[in-house]
Amino acid sequence: MDISSNDRSAMMPNYSFPDLVPEKASGSRLWDENGKEYIDFGGGIAVTSLGHCHPVLMKSMEEQSKKLWHVSNYLLSKPAKELGQKIASKSFADKVLFSNSGNEANEAAIKLARKYFFEKGDEEKYEILSFTNSFHGRSLANITLGDSEFHQTGFGPLPKGFIKAGFNNIEDVKMKISNKTAAIIVELIQGEAGVISAQNDFIEALRNICNEYNILLIFDEVQSGIGRTGTLFAYQGYGVIPDILTLAKGLGGGLPIAATITTTDIAKCMQPGTHGSTFGGNPVSCAVASKLIDIVDDKKLLSGVMEKTIKFIDHLQNLSKKYDFFTDIRSAGLWIAADMKQATSKEFLSRSYEEGLLLVSANGESTLRFAPSLIISDQEIEEGFSKLEKVTKSFC
Ligand SMILES: Cc1ncc(COP(=O)(O)O)c(C=O)c1O
Missing domain, CATH: 3.40.640.10 (Type I PLP-dependent aspartate aminotransferase-like (Major domain))
Known part of the structure; x- marks a missing residue:
């Protein structure tokens, strides 16, 4: 059997994997098999709480x-x-x-x-x-x-x-x-x-x-x-x-x-x-x-979570003002959902991958979920949001 990296024929069809094949990661950055870099705002669905390879x-x-x-x-x-x-x-x-x-x-x-x-x-x-x-x-x-x-x-x-x-x-x-x-x-x-x-x-x-x-x-x-x-x-x-x-x-x-x-x-x-x-x-x-x-379980890390949360919310609100894109933004710490007006989550995620950004969706047709590393850096946040803005703009 040909087991080239694009061959998914042995996988049960219960997941609809995108084309990107992750190869390595560090902090809130991930690289696919072609060396393309992604910023990780999804955290593997709220799992990589200290980023990749801490x-x-x-x-x-x-x-x-x-x-x-x-x-x-x-x-x-x-x-x-x-x-x-x-x-x-x-x-x-x-x-x-x-x-x-x-x-x-x-x-x-x-x-x-x-x-x-x-x-x-x-x-x-x-x-x-x-x-x-x-x-x-x-x-x-x-x-x-x-x-x-x-x-x-x-x-x-x-x-x-x-x-x-x-x-x-x-x-x-x-x-x-x-x-x-x-x-x-x-x-x-x-x-x-x-x-x-x-x-x-x-x-x-x-x-x-x-x-x-x-x-x-x-x-x-x-x-x-x-x-x-x-x-x-x-x-x-x-x-x-x-x-x-x-x-x-x-x-x-x-x-x-x-x-x-x-x-x-x-x-x-x-x-x-x-x-x-x-x-x-x-x-x-x-x-x-x-x-x-x-x-x-450290005061500084936990207060950092709340500071990063504010940064995420500010960015999302600004994007929403600029492009009239989100109908609601909810958060519980560094765990944020945003309901979109103009795109389904499937469409949005697929464009994000092209732009080099990893996100997850939530139930419903058009909700994005952000659950990044609790120690994501300011630089990674800024880079991720500049990619998110490009993706958002492409739907307006
Ligand atoms: C609240 C909650 N409970 C249980 C589960 C199931 O966890 P797992 O996928 O590790 O079985 C999840 C997964 O998303 C969850 O969010």
Whole structure:
């Protein structure tokens, strides 16, 4: 078989890859196989939180890879133990369960909530309530939690015990819960839907309802966690503590790692053998994630996130004024969505690649999403926006 770089015939058609073939990257710059340079405003969908090939993360990866790569979940490696302790010490949680993706972290959160009530003898308390426009991953349970008919179509029958209420609609939540409700899972900021923030009083009211009706509150921080919103965890900005929280994307900075975190009381239902993942807690991913947290959980870095956010918003507003291009611009820290008037995201992304700019879209026909490195430089921001202006102009 011809395996030239343009031959995609071996790939399943579930992704529509553009023609560019990425070859190497550094900071917020990436080069394709032809040496063409791109500015990365997408961050691999909010993952490369310290940019590409950060020297401290590279060093940690190299050192760990020379010592120990894999032990499976029969053994607990030092990097996994240390990362678990670090996450627990910096969050509300006492216990951490590692996996490899946001999907797995949420699946574990759902299982944890159900098992918690099962162990208490409350087997009828199994329903999980999620929200309109939410996204939690692509397993059967997670597409059922999510609110996309497209993601669900053709994959039925879907699992039972999942209900939905309106996002930011507390009256609807009150109507949908019952003594069967085990947990409410919510994205504090809905990323795939286009950076739509939950209102503070909505999250506070969810907490109160959960307390009153003995329901577990799960925050899906797969996209919002690890500095993206200007605090290490987005829940710290809301001042509301969940019972369970899930992390992935930005945690490994590009290496696959995820975590489901909770309290001692809730975790104790997960007895040996009840749940597991062969690759969960991979020593290399854990070593890198540990260093990444040290770097991100820093006052200067986090205030820099907010300064960079202002720069992005100013640039977008100026572009919008000049070309009458965006109908709405929303942000939650360095995580920004802009709805376009004149172009679909598909058209816009394709022109951006030509211009040497990497972006991501969000749900809907015409929403752009920006989730760059949390330490993107001023120079990279300026270069990226000059490319963005050229792309914008081409649609006007
Ligand atoms: C809020 C949220 N939860 C879960 C997921 C699924 O994560 P993964 O793609 O790592 O399985 C995503 C991915 O975009 C997400 O944004």
